[in-house]
Amino acid sequence: MEHHEPVGGRRRTAASVPDLVSRAREGQPRAVARLISLVEDASPLLREVMAALAPHAGTARIVGITGSPGVGKSTTTNALVTELRRTGRRVGVLAVDPSSPFSGGALLGDRIRMQEHALDPEVYIRSMASRGHLGGLSWSTPQALRVLDAAGCDVILVETVGVGQSEVEIAGLADTTMVLLAPGMGDGVQAAKAGILEIGDLYVVNKADRDGADQVRRDLRGMLGLAERREGAWKPPIVPTIAQTGQGVDDVVAELERHWAWLDASGEQQARRTRRARDEIEAIAVTALRARWGDVHGRSELDTLAVAVVDGATDPYAAADELLAAFAD
Numbered sequence: 124m125e126h127h128e129p130v131g132g133r134r135r136t137a138a139s140v141p142d143l144v145s146r147a148r149e150g151q152p153r154a155v156a157r158l159i160s161l162v163e164d165a166s167p168l169l170r171e172v173m174a175a176l177a178p179h180a181g182t183a184r185i186v187g188i189t190g191s192p193g194v195g196k197s198t199t200t201n202a203l204v205t206e207l208r209r210t211g212r213r214v215g216v217l218a219v220d221p222s223s224p225f226s227g228g229a230l231l232g233d234r235i236r237m238q239e240h241a242l243d244p245e246v247y248i249r250s251m252a253s254r255g256h257l258g259g260l261s262w263s264t265p266q267a268l269r270v271l272d273a274a275g276c277d278v279i280l281v282e283t284v285g286v287g288q289s290e291v292e293i294a295g296l297a298d299t300t301m302v303l304l305a306p307g308m309g310d311g312v313q314a315a316k317a318g319i320l321e322i323g324d325l326y327v328v329n330k331a332d333r334d335g336a337d338q339v340r341r342d343l344r345g346m347l348g349l350a351e352r353r354e355g356a357w358k359p360p361i362v363p364t365i366a367q368t369g370q371g372v373d374d375v376v377a378e379l380e381r382h383w384a385w386l387d388a389s390g391e392q393q394a395r396r397t398r399r400a401r402d403e404i405e406a407i408a409v410t411a412l413r414a415r416w417g418d419v420h421g422r423s424e425l426d427t428l429a430v431a432v433v434d435g436a437t438d439p440y441a442a443a444d445e446l447l448a449a450f451a452d
C-alpha cells in the first residue's frame with residue numbers, strides 16, 4: 124500500500140508498512156527511525172505497524188534510567204552502550220522527553236556525546252518527544268519500544284529527560300529500573316521525596332571520584348535496608364561508577380544480568396510484561412474513548428453532559444452511563 128503524507132510542507136511517497144517492517148526487522152536504521160517517527164506523529168498507520176510488529180517483539184530487556192538532571196544519566200547511558208556492545212548485544216537507546224521545555228538542548232547534548240556510537244549499525248539511538256500526546260509516555264513509549272524490540276535489540280535503554288512524575292512512569296515501562304544518584308546534589312533528601320526508593324531495581328552512585336560518594340552509598344544502603352522484603356524478593360544492589368571513565372560500568376552490566384536472571388526465575392519478567400501490556404491497552408482504549416467524546420477539540424458530548432450535571436438536570440453516574448452507551452453504539 125502506497126500512501127502520501129506531508130513532510131516539511133512537501134508531499135512525498137513513503138514506503139509501505141510491510142516493507143518498512145521487514146526492513147526494520149533486518150535492522151536497517153532508516154526503517155527503524157521511520158517507524159518511530161510514525162509513533163511520534165501518532166500516525167493512523169500505527170494500527171497496521173503494530174499488527175505487523177506484534178509477532179516479532181517480546182524479547183528485548185528494557186532498562187529504565189532515571190535520576191536528577193546532572194547526575195550523569197547520558198554519560199552513563201553512553202558508557203553502558205559501549206559495555207553492552209562489548210558483550211555482543213544489539214542496543215537501542217530511547218531518550219524520552221515527557222515534559223521539560225528545556226530538554227531540547229539536553230537531548231542535543233546527548234546526541235553529541237553519543238556520536239561515538241552513531242556509526243555502529245548495532246546501536247539505535249533515538250530521542251522522542253511525547254509531550255502533547257494524549258496519554259504521554261504511557262501511550263507512545265511502549266510503541267517505540269516495540270519497534271526497537273522487533274528490530275532485534277537485545278537491550279533497550281530508556282532515558283528520561285526531566286524530572287518529576289516521569290521517574291515513576293519509567294518504572295512502569297521497564298524490566299529493570301536503574302536509579303542514578305551522585306554526591307553533591309542533595310539526592311539523599313530528594314530520593315525519599317520522589318519515591319525512588321520504591322522503584323529502583325538497581326542503584327548507581329555515579330561520580331564516585333567525587334567527595335561524598337561514599338556517604339551517598341551509606342545513606343542509600345541505610346534507607347534501602349529499612350524496606351521490608353519478602354523471602355526470595357530482589358534486593359537492589361548499589362553500584363559505584365565513574366561514568367566519565369567507564370569505571371564500574373562492567374559491574375552495572377553484571378548486576379543487570381543478575382537482575383534479568385532473577386526476573387526470569389521468579390516469574391516477574393512475565394508479570395511485568397503482562398502489566399505493561401495491560402497499561403498499554405488501557406491507554407489506547409482511553410485515548411479512543413476520549414477521541415470519540417471529542418474532548419480534544421471544541422464542545423463535545425462530554426461538555427454537554429457536564430453542563431447538564433452542573434444544572435442539576437442529571438447526575439454524574441447517569442451522565443457516565445450515557446457516555447458509555449454512546450460509545451457502545
Ligand code: GDP
Pocket residue numbers: 190191192193194195196197198199329330331332333364365366367368
Ligand atoms: P544527566 O543530566 O543526568 O544526563 O547528566 P550528564 O551525563 O549530562 O552529566 C552531567 C555532568 O556530570 C557532565 O558534565 C558530565 O561530564 C559529568 N559527569 C558524568 N559522570 C561523571 C563522573 O563519574 N564523575 C564526574 N566527576 N563527573 C561526571
